[in-house]
Amino acid sequence: MNQLQSLRGMVDILPTQSQQWHAVELAMREQFYRAGFQEIRTPLLEVTDLFLRSIGEATDVVGKEMYTFSDRGNRSCTLRPEGTASVVRAVLEHGLLNQGQQRLWYSGPMFRYERPQSGRQRQFHQIGVECLGMDSPLSDVEVISVAWDLLKSLGLKDLVLELNTLGTQEDRLTYRKQLIEWLQDRFELLDSDSKKRVEINPLRILDSKDPNTQALLLDAPTLGNFLCNESSERFTAVQLALKALEIPFKINPRLVRGLDYYCHTAFEITSSQLGSQATVCGGGRYDGLVRELGGTSTSGIGWAIGMERLMMLLGDSMSGGSSPDVYLVNRGDEAEKKALVLARRLRGERLAVQLDSSGGSFGKQFKRADRCGASWAIVIGDNEARSGQLRLKSLHRDRDSSNANEFIVPDSDWDILLTYLRS
RNA sequence: GCGGGCGUCGCCAAGUGGUUAAGGCAGCGGCUUGUGGCGCCGCCAUUCGGGGGUUCGAAUCCCCUCGCUCGCCCCA
Numbered sequence: 001m002n003q004l005q006s007l008r009g010m011v012d013i014l015p016t017q018s019q020q021w022h023a024v025e026l027a028m029r030e031q032f033y034r035a036g037f038q039e040i041r042t043p044l045l046e047v048t049d050l051f052l053r054s055i056g057e058a059t060d061v062v063g064k065e066m067y068t069f070s071d072r073g074n075r076s077c078t079l080r081p082e083g084t085a086s087v088v089r090a091v092l093e094h095g096l097l098n099q100g101q102q103r104l105w106y107s108g109p110m111f112r113y114e115r116p117q118s119g120r121q122r123q124f125h126q127i128g129v130e131c132l133g134m135d136s137p138l139s140d141v142e143v144i145s146v147a148w149d150l151l152k153s154l155g156l157k158d159l160v161l162e163l164n165t166l167g168t169q170e171d172r173l174t175y176r177k178q179l180i181e182w183l184q185d186r187f188e189l190l191d192s193d194s195k196k197r198v199e200i201n202p203l204r205i206l207d208s209k210d211p212n213t214q215a216l217l218l219d220a221p222t223l224g225n226f227l228c229n230e231s232s233e234r235f236t237a238v239q240l241a242l243k244a245l246e247i248p249f250k251i252n253p254r255l256v257r258g259l260d261y262y263c264h265t266a267f268e269i270t271s272s273q274l275g276s277q278a279t280v281c282g283g284g285r286y287d288g289l290v291r292e293l294g295g296t297s298t299s300g301i302g303w304a305i306g307m308e309r310l311m312m313l314l315g316d317s318m319s320g321g322s323s324p325d326v327y328l329v330n331r332g333d334e335a336e337k338k339a340l341v342l343a344r345r346l347r348g349e350r351l352a353v354q355l356d357s358s359g360g361s362f363g364k365q366f367k368r369a370d371r372c373g374a375s376w377a378i379v380i381g382d383n384e385a386r387s388g389q390l391r392l393k394s395l396h397r398d399r400d401s402s403n404a405n406e407f408i409v410p411d412s413d414w415d416i417l418l419t420y421l422r423s
Numbered sequence: 424g425c426g427g428g429c430g431u432c433g434c435c436a437a438g439u440g441g442u443u444a445a446g447g448c449a450g451c452g453g454c455u456u457g458u459g460g461c462g463c464c465g466c467c468a469u470u471c472g473g474g475g476g477u478u479c480g481a482a483u484c485c486c487c488u489c490g491c492u493c494g495c496c497c498c499a
Contacts, residue, residue, distance in 0.1 A: 003472095005490080008490085008491090059497090059498095060496075060497045060498075061497080061498075064424080064496095064497090065497080065498085081498095082498090082499080110499080112497090112498075112499095114496090114497075114498080115424080115425090115494095115495095115496090116491090116492085117492075117493060117494065117495095118492080118493065118494090119499085120497090120498075120499085124499070125499090126499055127499095128499085193495095193496075204497090207497095257498095258497060258498060259498090268499090275493085275494090276493085276494065276495090277497095277498075277499080279498070279499060280499070281499070282498075282499055283499095303499090304499055305499065306498085306499030307499080308499085309499060310499090329457095329458075329459095331456080331457080360456080361455080361456040361457080361458085362455095362456075362457045362458045362459090363455060363456080363457085363458060363459075364452095364456090364459095365458080365459085366458050366459035366460090367458095367459055367460085368459085369458095369459065370459040370460055371459085371460090377458080377459080379457075379458070381457060381458095382457090383457080391457090391458090393458075393459090395459070395460090406458090
């Protein structure tokens with residue numbers, strides 16, 4: 001077929017689904033408002049360097065997944081692959097930290113050039129929060145609880161909170177050294193993917209899917225043993241606070257966030273119902289990022305929820321089309337004009353009004369009125385136009401009963417008309 | 424980037440070498456140009472993702488290509 005279609009991995013959200021998106025977004029705004037977060041909106045396009053410096057050049061996101069191109073001024077630009085870097089950039093650019101801590105939320109499309117599959121698209125949507133200038137372990141837990149409660153409030157079940165600590169930069173460096181040594185001693189026993197990673201990204205070998213490698217790793221040194229006092233105390237504090245909030249969690253020592261800027265608390269909320277892309281929410285602490293991007297050392301923590309994955313979990317539990325209150329059946333030149341005017345007036349009264357503008361017999365127009373689920377039909381034909389009357393007909397109730405479902409109202413009697421339509 | 428599955432009307436589909444490519448839903452028109460939901464009738468793929476080949480003959484076989492989908496890697 002020569003038919004034009006959307007780019008691979010770019011998905012349309014059709015009217016039947018947009019309803020559910022609105023419902024979810026509304027629920028989220030409400031939660032953010034109550035938790036004291038404010039919205040920030042940043043551009044979709046940023047200077048490539050922002051992501052190189054924040055996410056890390058060795059990561060897959062930067063290495064092979066960015067939509068990068070040169071603009072007409074020959075600047076290297078990138079469609080944002082995630083939200084945190086942009087938010088931090090904006091906060092620094094506008095000096096928001098001079099006004100104290102920041103509790104921000106954002107939402108919008110992100111872009112990653114990957115092979116699409118279930119729960120993964122090239123343009124996808126995230127909604128997330130970023131807190132800057134808050135370094136108590138309690139703030140980790142508060143932020144996690146906002147995500148947890150949010151997902152719970154949408155009626156999701158079977159969620160698992162997975163938790164880990166990545167320690168400080170120094171913790172990881174010493175651990176990394178030890179791990180590389182340990183791996184090099186067993187180099188020949190590793191799978192081919194892991195062999196390539198020994199020097200580049202040894203921590204990720206811990207997450208290898210190869211069963212032999214996994215078996216081997218049972219005896220490998222673990223990051224837990226390399227944590228400094230501050231790191232392990234913090235981790236304990238986080239766990240205690242989660243228990244106090246009665247949020248269940250599972251420690252997953254293999255949970256290593258893919259982006260360089262994470263440290264200390266790392267977490268994911270997963271669902272067994274999502275197939276192989278099980279993470280619906282992921283986040284963690286990133287105390288080094290602000291300085292990395294040129295600000296004064298400031299702690300940060302945040303998370304992001306993948307909207308498409310969330311929608312998959314919700315099924316169609318929150319969908320449901322909207323139908324108009326009134327369908328305006330009209331026929332005849334004079335009647336059409338009156339109907340057009342009436343439609344506007346009723347809309348001014350906050351009623352949802354659909355005007356039949358395709359003409360045809362009354363029978364045809366009623367068919368359409370019925371199909372769109374309107375509660376009321378208002379009929380204006382030649383007779384009504386002449387006599388200054390409106391004919392109302394209830395389309396839902398009283399269909400089979402003997403109750404009257406048709407009423408005649410003078411078009412000058414606005415109050416009676418509205419009373420009917422709102423009943 | 425690498426594997427597996429699949430591609431027949433807007434949607435769900437039958438059809439696996441032989442004259443006009445079933446059927447259902449949706450849509451449109453009519454019975455009914457002053458009244459909907461039911462019913463009945465009619466219309467709705469010169470064409471089977473695209474290109475090439477084999478054959479007297481292909482949606483059906485072969486090759487190439489494009490797309491979708493699931494998985495790997497990685498992430499939300």
